[in-house]
Amino acid sequence: MKLTLRIWRQKGPEDRGGMVAYDVPDASADMSFLELLDVLNERLTASGEEPVAFDHDCREGICGACSLVIDGVPHGPQKATTTCQLHLRHFRDGQSIDVEPWRAAAFPVVKDLVVDRSGLDRIIEAGGYVTAPTGAAPEAHATPIPKADADAAFEAATCIGCGACVAACPNGSAMLFTAAKATHLGLLPQGKVEQDTRVDAMIHAHDEADFGGCTNTGECTAVCPKGIPLGVIGRFNADVLGAAWRGR
Amino acid sequence: MKIAMALSGAVLLAYLTAHMLGNLKIFFGESSFDHYAHWLRTIGEPLVPHEGTLWIIRVGLTVSVVVHMAMAILLTRRARRARPVKYVHRPPVQGSYAARTMRWGGVIIALFVVYHLLDLTVGVANPTGAAGKPYTNVTADFEHWYITAIYTVAVVAVGFHLRHGVWSMTRTLGRQRPGTERLMGRVATGYAVLMTAGFLSVPFAVTVGIVG
Amino acid sequence: MADHAAPEGPLAERWERRRLGARLINPANRRRLPVIVVGTGLAGASAAATLAELGHPVVSFCYQDSPRRAHSIAAQGGINAAKNYRGDGDSVARLFKDTIKGGDFRARESNVHRLAELSTQIIDQCVAQGVPFARDYGGLLDTRSFGGAQVSRTFYARGQTGQQLLLGAYQAMSRQVAAGNVTVHARTEMLDLVVVDGRARGVVVRDLVTGEVSTHLAEAVVLATGGYGNAYFLSTNAMGCNASAIWRAHRRGALFANPCFTQIHPTCIPVSGAHQSKLTLMSESLRNDGRVWVPVAGGDTRAPGAIPAAERDYFLERMYPAFGNLVPRDIASRAAKRVCDEGRGVGPGGLGVYLDFADAIERLGAATVEEKYGNLFAMYERITGEDPYTVPMRIFPAVHYTMGGLWVDYDLQSTIPGLFVVGEANFSDHGANRLGASALMQGLADGYFVLPTTLTHYLAAGPFGAVDADDPEVVATEQGVQDRVKRLLAVDGDLSADHFHRELGLLMWEKCGMERDAAGLREALARIPELRAEFWARLRVPGSGAGLNQSLEKAGRVADFLELAELMCLDALHREESCGGHFRAEHQSPGGEAARDDDSFAYVAAWEYTDGPPVLHREPLAFDNVTLATRNYA
Ligand SMILES: Cc1cc2nc3c(=O)[nH]c(=O)nc-3n(C[C@H](O)[C@H](O)[C@H](O)COP(=O)(O)OP(=O)(O)OC[C@H]3O[C@@H](n4cnc5c(N)ncnc54)[C@H](O)[C@@H]3O)c2cc1C
Ligand code: HEM
Numbered sequence A: 001m002k003l004t005l006r007i008w009r010q011k012g013p014e015d016r017g018g019m020v021a022y023d024v025p026d027a028s029a030d031m032s033f034l035e036l037l038d039v040l041n042e043r044l045t046a047s048g049e050e051p052v053a054f055d056h057d058c059r060e061g062i063c064g065a066c067s068l069v070i071d072g073v074p075h076g077p078q079k080a081t082t083t084c085q086l087h088l089r090h091f092r093d094g095q096s097i098d099v100e101p102w103r104a105a106a107f108p109v110v111k112d113l114v115v116d117r118s119g120l121d122r123i124i125e126a127g128g129y130v131t132a133p134t135g136a137a138p139e140a141h142a143t144p145i146p147k148a149d150a151d152a153a154f155e156a157a158t159c160i161g162c163g164a165c166v167a168a169c170p171n172g173s174a175m176l177f178t179a180a181k182a183t184h185l186g187l188l189p190q191g192k193v194e195q196d197t198r199v200d201a202m203i204h205a206h207d208e209a210d211f212g213g214c215t216n217t218g219e220c221t222a223v224c225p226k227g228i229p230l231g232v233i234g235r236f237n238a239d240v241l242g243a244a245w246r247g248r
Numbered sequence B: 001m002k003i004a005m006a007l008s009g010a011v012l013l014a015y016l017t018a019h020m021l022g023n024l025k026i027f028f029g030e031s032s033f034d035h036y037a038h039w040l041r042t043i044g045e046p047l048v049p050h051e052g053t054l055w056i057i058r059v060g061l062t063v064s065v066v067v068h069m070a071m072a073i074l075l076t077r078r079a080r081r082a083r084p085v086k087y088v089h090r091p092p093v094q095g096s097y098a099a100r101t102m103r104w105g106g107v108i109i110a111l112f113v114v115y116h117l118l119d120l121t122v123g124v125a126n127p128t129g130a131a132g133k134p135y136t137n138v139t140a141d142f143e144h145w146y147i148t149a150i151y152t153v154a155v156v157a158v159g160f161h162l163r164h165g166v167w168s169m170t171r172t173l174g175r176q177r178p179g180t181e182r183l184m185g186r187v188a189t190g191y192a193v194l195m196t197a198g199f200l201s202v203p204f205a206v207t208v209g210i211v212g
Numbered sequence C: 001m002a003d004h005a006a007p008e009g010p011l012a013e014r015w016e017r018r019r020l021g022a023r024l025i026n027p028a029n030r031r032r033l034p035v036i037v038v039g040t041g042l043a044g045a046s047a048a049a050t051l052a053e054l055g056h057p058v059v060s061f062c063y064q065d066s067p068r069r070a071h072s073i074a075a076q077g078g079i080n081a082a083k084n085y086r087g088d089g090d091s092v093a094r095l096f097k098d099t100i101k102g103g104d105f106r107a108r109e110s111n112v113h114r115l116a117e118l119s120t121q122i123i124d125q126c127v128a129q130g131v132p133f134a135r136d137y138g139g140l141l142d143t144r145s146f147g148g149a150q151v152s153r154t155f156y157a158r159g160q161t162g163q164q165l166l167l168g169a170y171q172a173m174s175r176q177v178a179a180g181n182v183t184v185h186a187r188t189e190m191l192d193l194v195v196v197d198g199r200a201r202g203v204v205v206r207d208l209v210t211g212e213v214s215t216h217l218a219e220a221v222v223l224a225t226g227g228y229g230n231a232y233f234l235s236t237n238a239m240g241c242n243a244s245a246i247w248r249a250h251r252r253g254a255l256f257a258n259p260c261f262t263q264i265h266p267t268c269i270p271v272s273g274a275h276q277s278k279l280t281l282m283s284e285s286l287r288n289d290g291r292v293w294v295p296v297a298g299g300d301t302r303a304p305g306a307i308p309a310a311e312r313d314y315f316l317e318r319m320y321p322a323f324g325n326l327v328p329r330d331i332a333s334r335a336a337k338r339v340c341d342e343g344r345g346v347g348p349g350g351l352g353v354y355l356d357f358a359d360a361i362e363r364l365g366a367a368t369v370e371e372k373y374g375n376l377f378a379m380y381e382r383i384t385g386e387d388p389y390t391v392p393m394r395i396f397p398a399v400h401y402t403m404g405g406l407w408v409d410y411d412l413q414s415t416i417p418g419l420f421v422v423g424e425a426n427f428s429d430h431g432a433n434r435l436g437a438s439a440l441m442q443g444l445a446d447g448y449f450v451l452p453t454t455l456t457h458y459l460a461a462g463p464f465g466a467v468d469a470d471d472p473e474v475v476a477t478e479q480g481v482q483d484r485v486k487r488l489l490a491v492d493g494d495l496s497a498d499h500f501h502r503e504l505g506l507l508m509w510e511k512c513g514m515e516r517d518a519a520g521l522r523e524a525l526a527r528i529p530e531l532r533a534e535f536w537a538r539l540r541v542p543g544s545g546a547g548l549n550q551s552l553e554k555a556g557r558v559a560d561f562l563e564l565a566e567l568m569c570l571d572a573l574h575r576e577e578s579c580g581g582h583f584r585a586e587h588q589s590p591g592g593e594a595a596r597d598d599d600s601f602a603y604v605a606a607w608e609y610t611d612g613p614p615v616l617h618r619e620p621l622a623f624d625n626v627t628l629a630t631r632n633y634a
């Protein structure tokens, strides 16, 4: 099949950047979207041009590296699917597709489609962990955890840290990511103990990293490749308010 | 900031609910409705002076509106800052329209409230403009289809705003758990539909001629 | 060659003895002993978190944009531990035996026993960190069974065990970042090892964003850079997985052990065309209910549903009636390749066999099958566009894991003092074949429990003298890296690095894949140097070395694979036996099974880099606690 890509090219953080159109006449419906870029890059290399820079690693939907906004939608049109798992059979022959990087103040563009997502790491560093020293843990069976809690914690824990939620949110907010992590840890007895300080630290780190405020728009959950439910934000808000209340 | 937004929204919400219910009194006839308007001005008398309680309400409302709008502006500016470069390909709406239209919806409502005050409270924009005779004023209004249209647009905007507003408020205030999420969604929708219907019933009733 | 760190005494007491005998460092002094940890996978992140917790300033590197994206994240199945929660007869001794046997008697007894002992503590540690393992209705941890074991000892978090374990380790490390004890340099690639006075003292890295090449110095260096399966181009590894760090260390003097031991996983989604960039693993558990078959006749292009039962060959059930579709990975993989070589493969290029759930669906009902395998079926459909509920899946073997790696002693120290190697990057615990769910166990054991003892012991013997940035060794090493980057950019030919990588991968898959023979290996050994020469004559890397340049990164990695591949073939050629993942066509039983030669090859092959041909060192393996036996699954 033949596709036309309009891709955001930007030489570096200081460059203004703009869309550039490329034809890929030899695409196949079995290709993944990233393989389409591989094919294009191979051609650009052959003609001496710089290939399009984009983030990717596992190519199986789990590392969270891939990060393309395809026709305005982070990770493209297929629900619950990362860019690397999106295949061209979901596009029409002859279609023209716009490809852009994640856009947010907290995610400055490094080059072309590659952005800096270290803000997400800073949120975790602020409190996204259980203070469990290595080497001297209690017996794993000492604390049974109700299956429902364990399952709900797992659901929240499946977040791959891709940042699509931020890319989709009209406010550039990372609430879904932050709340998913806080929910995962807060639901487990091991993590409950320090939930107050955790959520307080995480929301501050979130705001300091230039992410916007959540107004419950719900775009984030719609694009989240792991389908993290919006409910985690409600729970997180309750925890933040509760922490503030108990802190007084 | 979000909390101020939600709390001020909640005050407006309470007022609006009361207001809608009050408006329904129009179905009980002119005197009932006018009496209600009069009563509004005399609650608490003689403890508080004439229109005292009303003014307290008005002050409360004004404060809420100011806070609410200020917060809306701040949040919007923060959102702009958080996405300094826009997408070239404008993102299609993935979530809900009600959510995506909060800001413009809010502006429409604000404009409407100004007009509405001039219309029914101050009276300058009213076809009759009879002070102390709200029933007359209201019925005079909705004899004209375009005024009905203005109100309809505004009330529908309010409906959307409330649908998302109520739902969002419960979330912001952390009153939602993953389990209660769908329930809350339905409550919000139901509430918004009731409010819209309640408000709309008056102008349509007048226009169609059931009242007046 | 011998493992001088190996403790004496009864097997079960060796680790305890080692711990007792190890030197300690007082907390105040630890602050003055910085450690470099390259890699943030399970092994690297757990090591960084633990060493930092002890009080060492840790400097950590990874090539991804966040430490959380290391390829450990992709592990699906689970992690073994001898907890015996099921009361099904599991024990440390049994896990030890299974692992030694699974490795086809090519691993060290003392290492494997330590691994089995530590397995139980790993689960405790992870639960304390909030890893959401699957639980049963009583709230206790659930387990499942995996290939090569008769007990249920695999702990799991749905199909995302690696992700959850890695997030636990990453979070523990993040906590130390916040405490100021760990400094993370993400998007930074190690390109050489700094060795001063015979000791590993630092690394030369390139910042992938700015292009800047710099040197970091420390008291010791830990490599946790994962496996080298990407030498085959197509594998289940992530696109960025590379051998550069260990290969550079090898060139600086660290011996490379058993490079030819690679594991081929039988259930991967097959190649769909020339554009294919990587292969996706489907969990082994599918073989519990799926039946593997190909048409009896070659070149049968009918749709699978149109082929009557009589014209289907359920070859695993036919060849291995006792184990059927559940034979171990290497055996299933080889059988599949054989039927495809006969021209009976299905799908594009005839590279695939059917994994059919029709019988299971009939027997258990579609709902039960969905409950068990729903997410895997969905993943399969996303990639292939075919619905496995109605059309049989197509699967094919793919390179998955490398048992070989840098040689380390019992302390996980390489032949360069001060250079420790952990996780898949070392060769230590899996012999010639790794059992499912054992790699995660090893990575975490190394990082959380072994290094804190053994690295401390090493550091306590110091200080080893100050090294500064203008030390001639340091300057020369950094200059070497700069020069190499320039060389890669300067070739200015007409072919991309990917082109060479594909070519090398295909060659390795054909000649040094799941079945090898002397003639093929010799061909490869002749071809690889040619390919390398072409690479350095015709490579094209667009752009410059200043700033992000993914073509340049790729070129450097391919250049190293082109050297490593030769050593892999050499090792495969020299090992005149079949064992585990290494199957030499010349050495098989009449029934077509691997024929080991314990008299001649019960050793670890550790290769030394020289300017001439590599030099082989042999570390003999002794089996005092298990009896050498032939694997038999027929
Ligand atoms: C698809 C798949 C499924 C698997 N499933 C299982 C399973 O169910 N159970 C099981 O036990 N095992 C499984 N394995 C094997 C297991 O996941 C790996 O062996 C293990 O995770 C390796 O961990 P590691 O820490 O050694 O390396 P990795 O996790 O690969 O980490 C390597 C780290 O090194 C860094 N790095 C690499 N090169 C450089 C360089 N030059 N400079 C700087 N940094 C560098 C990377 O950035 C990364 O941080 C699976 C493997 C795959 C591929
Ligand atoms: C002046 C015009 C108005 C503007 C610009 C405006 C704007 C907004 C915005 C941007 C939000 C944020 C959405 C969110 O937080 O999820 C919001 C929420 C809300 N608004 Fe308004 N609004 C206006 C008028 C009103 C009025 C008149 C009412 C009362 C009836 C109202 C009730 C609410 C409620 C209840 C919320 C939810 C609060 C929350 O979720 O935090 N708004 N409004």
Ligand code: HEM
Binding pocket: B016, B019, B023, B037, B038, B040, B058, B061, B109, B113, B116, B117, B120, B121, B134, B138, B151, B154, B155, B158, B199, B200, B202, B203
């Ligand atoms: C069609 C439906 C509506 C009717 C018939 C109606 C009618 C009235 C009347 C008669 C008054 C004057 C009361 C008095 O001064 O005694 C009034 C006041 C007011 N209305 Fe409405 N209204 C309607 C919808 C709305 C909506 C949708 C809003 C807000 C979003 C609103 C906000 C107000 C406010 C703020 C006042 C001023 C109260 C005061 O301070 O006196 N109204 N309305």
Ligand code: SF4
Binding pocket: A158, A159, A160, A161, A162, A163, A164, A165, A166, A176, A177, A180, A220, A223, A224, A225, A226, A227, A228
């Ligand atoms: S919440 Fe979803 S979209 Fe956001 S980072 Fe996690 S996985 Fe990505």
Ligand code: F3S
Binding pocket: A168, A169, A170, A171, A172, A173, A174, A175, A176, A213, A214, A215, A216, A217, A218, A219, A220, A221, A230, A233
């Ligand atoms: S889209 Fe944005 S506004 Fe909140 S609900 Fe999601 S973070």
Ligand code: FES
Binding pocket: A055, A056, A057, A058, A059, A060, A061, A062, A063, A064, A065, A066, A082, A083, A084, A085
């Ligand atoms: S490349 Fe890893 S999730 Fe897409």
